[in-house]
Amino acid sequence: MNDILCKFLFQGPRQDGYLFALDFDHTIVNQNSDSAVIEVLKNPIPEEISRSYDGTNWSEYMDKIFRHVATDGATVDVIARQIKKLKPTPGTCLIIKTYSNKH
DSSP: OOHHHHHHHOOOOBTTBOOOOOOOBTTTBSSOHHHHHHTTOSSOOOHHHHHHOOSSOHHHHHHHHHHHHHHTTOOHHHHHHHHHTSOBOTTHHHHHHHHHHHO
16 A cells, blocks of 8 residues: 555554554455455454354444454554555545645
């Protein structure tokens, strides 16, 4: 992913931790960003987590996934490197560059 986009998204740690806002699917990035985070797993998603998604509870399901990603050993740096690989949708970099230059 373009460095300016990553700089815009990752301003560094806050005192109370990190916030990854990963709901850019097919808008800012041309992929499902949740699946990109799942790709950093060393071990498969446990069956009890996989079965917990019922088609209506995406946020709760992804909370379990992110907790599993953390216990699987993925660090903020590992997740950030994976997110940096995502390709921006056409026009995204221009919008962010334009915004960055004005603020």
